[in-house]
Amino acid sequence: MARAPGRKAPAGDRAESRLPSREAVLRFIAENPDRAGKREIAKAFGIKGGDRVWLKDTLAALQDEGLVKKRGKRLARPGSLPGVMVLDIVSRDAGGALIARPAERDVDADEAETLVAIRPGRPGRGPAPGVGDRVLARLSPSDADTGPAYAGRVMKVFEKRRQTVLGVVRGLADGTHRLVPIERGKPELALEGGLGAASDGDLVEAEPVRGPRHGLPRARVVSVVGDQVTEKAVSMIAIHAHEIPHVFPPEVLAEAEAIAPAGANGREDWRAMPLVTIDPADAKDHDDAVHAEPDDDPKNPGGVVVTVAIADVAAYVRPGSPLDREALKRGNSVYFPDRVVPMLPERISNDLCSLREAEDRPALAVRMTFAADGRKVRHAFHRVIMRSAARLSYPQAQAAIDGAPDDKTEPLLAAVLRPLWDAYAVLTRGRTTREPLELDLPERKIVLKPDGTVDRVIVPERLAAHRLIEEFMIQANVAAAETLEGRRQALVYRIHDAPSLAKQETLREFLETLGLSLARGAQMRPAQFNRILARVAGSEHEELVNEVVLRSQSQAAYAPQNIGHFGLNLKRYAHFTSPIRRYADLIVHRALIAALGLGPDGLTPAEEERLEETAALISAAERRAMAAERETVDRLIAAHLSARLDEEFEARVSGVTKAGLFVQLRQYGADGFIPVSTLGDDYYVFDEAHHALVGRSSGLGYRLADTVSVRLVEVAPVAGGMRFEMLSPPRPQPGGRRSYHKAKRQKRGPQRGAAKRRTRRQ
Template structure:
């Protein structure tokens, strides 16, 4: 028997201590064995049980038969997320970065569903990788399922709208809410699947029939469980907010109301949370004011509004609506920097020389009065198009706009010189008619006005991150890790197929990738290379530890400029104020890390919901365009066909391999190309083609094209 482990003092056993102890053990242990070997008193057993339960739920320990505990890595077990495929198989994506995915056959899912956090046992190694089985579900990914209601001869069931949920949901009689066959409904899971039993649910909402244009936003809201109704406590607090700030609140604030300040946003924007102003001196130095709505003045930490905002994490934007982080009394009124009214703000005042080099920065609470609400289109007309009517309308602000354009150009040049990546990928914009149906999907414009605001917000965010880092207090950062070696190897191979070379280095640098983007600029493959490089990048996220931002080539970055629609910005505002006022009280790095993880997850959910709603509108648009002909570019090549992105409409569809009748085609995986065995004809990424819309499956969100010429 091993001798008892010695611990310092009588403090409770920590998770790290227990994990280190378990790593030294040669076999899985019972609870009483752990208690005895650690030299714990009997009364400490309750705390040990609680810690074992916590680490088991987190997947850091695994409980096996006989109630023994061990480390997953010592038992050939892997903890990860299950990713199911519509064809029935699945993969476990390990939480530990760098580990290979584990293939799970349909018979070995063990009642787990798509997205579940699971423990899997690796059972074999095949040529294509590891294979295994799910032995335990640690955490279910969803409690509700959206789908089509259907009736069998003696029972009712729900066909999940998400094809990756592989089992139908049985609905007992009395739990159907009188839904009719074919309607889209929401079901709450009351019993999850076992090895031999289907999942069971009860209908909670009837959303309507599939042809209703209003159905798409409702599906997304329920599918992603987006909180779209505010709590009564949050609404009650919002109603107590004043419509305008009182002059008593201006004390200890810098008065910027005499400086020409304005907002620049999109035509449809309603929540204006950033305003800008600029002054130039005779030396050519510029003083830039970035004033951000002081939401933290009205939303006290821990209040109902604060709790609601943290739970949501971010606002979510659909083509026809927004799901805001705050009620309209704050997001569209008191916290909105509307023109002609006084608003409380937090200002970053930055001084730059002619080349855009920073010469000084100040932070302070302020009060502003926006002179005008400008749009990106109006600024473009005035500065780029030279539209005389717009210039006359904006005459008092033209000197400021021209100075801002010069400064933004200098800031952008400095940012690119240090290696920041500038992806030229326009965002899709859905044009809706009065009935809420998609009329068109176009590439959203990105002009000089967008660049002005983008550069100023980046400069402000970097200045705030440096300020908090220098203050030495725990903070929350926006980080972006370098891409993995495997993704860069794949991207390098793809580039070589297009005739480009990329230096092989141990650690990729932003400058090296920037050279690739410059090399393809203006070429037919530019868009595809931009898209594939972006896919090769890791997701940016929030963290308590600053490791820099790879894509921006920035040593310190955070989010500060949008506290109406992003909760991390609200947190950063509070931290800045705490430093400025020299007040005590701070969150621990552990608390910040937990909040950062939650907010990164909420952002990811919002992004996936926004992406899916766009895909749905694209498919609905194309279902009325069967047999229409379009020009496009091959955007991806696979073993089952190739994808084409259309020139005139921002839509992508598949030309299936089975529709190519002029030859037998084989897929060359190493060269990303389809090759005709008889003719030698090839289809590769970037090739122009002409296609016809052949089939649109709204339910599966799939668009099939037929090749006309290419």
């Protein structure tokens, strides 16, 4: 008789059947993340016959408790690093072994849980890596009781990076010069050997040189990056600091210029369909167009047919070409307030692959039929030639629907725009049933003056037109993943893991301080977070809870193995809709072309073999772009406010650490820091559970998301750093003085850290 799912087999049963313990099963899954399916586990432990029922029940219980997560037919530990990653080798341990960490890592991640011990390679197998190198490595959980949680074997060593420092030249009264590094917290360097073409205020690359034991470290100027660092040029700092390729090699530009427009041969002719593009008003490229109409099938009453057409970049960027190699190197386009670093040259992105109004363009399109309840009934992909009926902006399309059409949208209103909004209403029903994560965190945009300096910071209005396009694109991405899975075609998924157990527990402890509960032991679902967010909507805790829930989430990535997309609550998802600016989408386009026999320019066997490496590279490139974009905004705002020292601002506490408080200015969205030593006479202690700094004597303090008044006391525009002084008095905190003692008890020492790593590996 089979046991009920989730129940543990009695010890006696296990002894009689020689079945493994749950801990042994967990250890096998952790050590074999890419090969741990039910069949592999049964084979590893010799589980046969009726004992397979016990294994099925045990694995179901482990999933219910959140201890393992399904990745297709495989099982893995939640929150684990992927099997292949781009790493930076940062140091050596006491025994001389190389230590690395993810090249672009989650800033909220536990440092101890993301370190990787590099295993020595075989002699003669390529260049030996060293400290400072960037490598592609295959990871596995470490079998050591102490030290890094992962071990890595190097697959590839990237081009050696020069050991240089990026900084700004600062002249002193005695005629000497210093280099002020752009990286926060780095000490100044004394410049020697002359400045060459550089002058005071220039952004330069400098190479450290040996100097006397005492005094400042020394460096010499290698090259001038930019003249006189101004607000207009701060994006160049991030471009160089993150080594973002921004100049196309001559052979890439030559290839792009030589490409002839693709014709209609071998394509379905869709030029009569009134597809329209809806983009930001200042968009220069238009890679997606949409159309909708009621379904005329009597078996689908109230249903709709939605069409999404995407620029056919695969028709121009062929595997292995200079264009393709450069696109993979860049991974994605990078967007700064004053410029864009594109993945592809303008000849491709703004011309041949831009779905311009009234011009013939090749596209890869998907037609999707939805029932009245928003459930997708079927879909099909087509390689077509199309002609955009209109180029519209989000506000323009929204105004037409809201009753204020202009000369361009008036003729389109009845036949094109209203059917789009009717279809969006249908898809919204499906989204409501699906219940993706619904965080409410406004995004700010910097508006620049003509000279490139900051004019103002705004929160753009979130229109139904934005949500319409977003939902259409999500459904097209799902259709792409489903088609490729159905054809057993290899692809790169867009994956988003559930929050790690450690982050779940931290969030649970925090919510308890507000009288809110998060279920323990159950498999996480976005709906659980949505219910919490709904409970605090409109309350004083709304902003705080949204922020903490966001921080509990894992970071999305690309991978050839599917684990689903937690935030969107989708079982399979692949990026298909932006091949102009994301290499992942180009891979999916090629995969569709190969799987459906739509032409000779599909995914090649060589590309399929490298998908794991490609996914790791473009995931790292995405994180690199995010960091560069964020740092540029910080520098722009810091430069803008550098003339406003001693002014008071309204801010929100955006981060709490032992060292002090991070605050975000409400008007500008920029972050600054308040050292704990400047908060007052009390001795402030970090209360991790409450996300607060609490005075040991008074029980008063400051908490994440508190609204406070601050004074700007120091600005470092080049580093993007600002230091503030707290003006608001401390407030009573949950638990009061007891918070200090609780924080003290919860403080984790080295032994607890080691125990935590051992527990995670079991």
